[in-house]
Amino acid sequence: MRILHLSDTHLDRTATPNKYGVDATESLRLMLAELRHQQGVDAIVVTGDLADAGETEAYAALRDLVGEFARRTGAPVFLTTGNHDERTAFTKVLGSGHLTAEGTERAETVLESATGERAAVSTVDGWRFVTLDSLVPGRVHGRLSRTQLDWLREVLREPAAQGTILAFHHPPITLDVETQRVFGLRDPQDLAAVIRGTDVRAVLTGHFHLQLFGFLASVPVWVTPGVVNRIDLTTPPGTERAVRGASASLVELGGPTGPLFHTFHARDPRAHETVYELGEERVRSLVENHG
Template identity: 70%
Template sequence: MRILHLSDTHIGPAGASAGRGVDATASLRLVLAELRHQRDVDAVVVTGDLADDGSAEAYTTVRELIGGFARSLGAPVFYTTGNHDERGAFTEVLGSGHPEASRELPGAERAAVSTVAGWRFVTLDSLVPGEVYGRLGAGRLDWLREVLGTPSGHGTVLALHHPPISHPVSATRQVFGLRDAGGLAEAIRGSDVRVVLAGHFHLQLCGFLASVPVWVTPGVVNRVDLTAAPGTERAVRGASASLVELGGEGGPLFHTVHARDPRAHETVYELDEERTRELIELRG
């Protein structure tokens, strides 16, 4: 199973940037152009913050660009919601986030199940409206446990926006992740989940949750640079995506793809220590 994993496209209204000093649509086009030579991709997973403004127009742009690219590969696309997304507009354009879900979570939250070549893909909705951090809640965790109660052919790929792991170097990432990671760990412990895919942090990160590998892919719109001074945060230009390979002897394997950009590594925004502390207190 070979998965192309993208996240955090942050598409705004037509012709607008993502409010981060970057033209988000141009960044998405750039990374897709760099990925055009990829072959044998079985699925595309996009883990949230598709839209920066939550507009139907933005989701339509995402669907046209990523959907068109995936069709050229003959691969289905699975989308999750992120903290910048709006469930109503997401549903209007992308439905459950799956092209043909075999199962969906009842209600407004976007969670669904599909199967590709014997692998089960489960997307979860970790969005808490108005907040940067994520939470699944008892209802979605109960639904996940029920889904995982029946093993799939080769295993399950679980995708959500907010990572259930964090990096101690980043002050903000420890606050902005998944608040009920312990509940998710209990839900997947001993199940056939082979990997958890997430985004949100705009940086690449690998760890484990209940002995299951967790992969956080860097953002398409920009990347967070952890070489900034302690207590500060810097985002730099550089559209990125990941290739994830499952099922082989050495798997899972994770490879980050950085699109070639002559302005890569230029700072697009910086948060000083005071502003970082304010954000943590505001969102904590």
């Protein structure tokens, strides 16, 4: 199973440079162009913050750009919500988030909770893809509700032929960094209790705009770097810097040495230029407001 994993595209309806001078649409186009040589792609996963402000036009643009790439590869597309996304607009354009290579709905099972959360299941060549909704409206951190966790427990009760892949936005692992500790998935131990001893082979997430690997309940967790920019933590403690450069990942499961996780970086002459810097006071403010 070869998965192209993207995250944090942050498209907006204007398709123009944002306040930091970064054109998110151009970043996605550049990344997809660099990935065109990849062969044997079985699935494409995009783990949230698809739209920067939750606009339907942004979701339509992402559907078209990623959809064109998917049609060339013949791979289905699995998309999740992130903290910048808006559930109603996401659903209006992308449905369950599980799409065929031609852009039609393909989810086999869909959870729609009373509060609007959406989770879904699809199977590709014996591999079960489960997308979850970690969005907490108006907040930067994420959470998986008891409704979703109970539903996931039932889904995992019967193993898939090859195993299960979970995808959602907020990482359940963190570095010892203030923003990650506050902005990640709350109560990851609850998810750990659900997946421990099951057929879950990998958890795919985004949100941090940098690559990170760890384990939750002995299950590999991969955080793919962002498409719109990358976070560079070679900064003084309590600060953070975003740099230009679109990135994505290739995840290989089921092989003799798997799982394998590999990152791609689009060739951009402006790569590594600073997009923005967060000083100690700004980081402290973000942490206090979202703690």
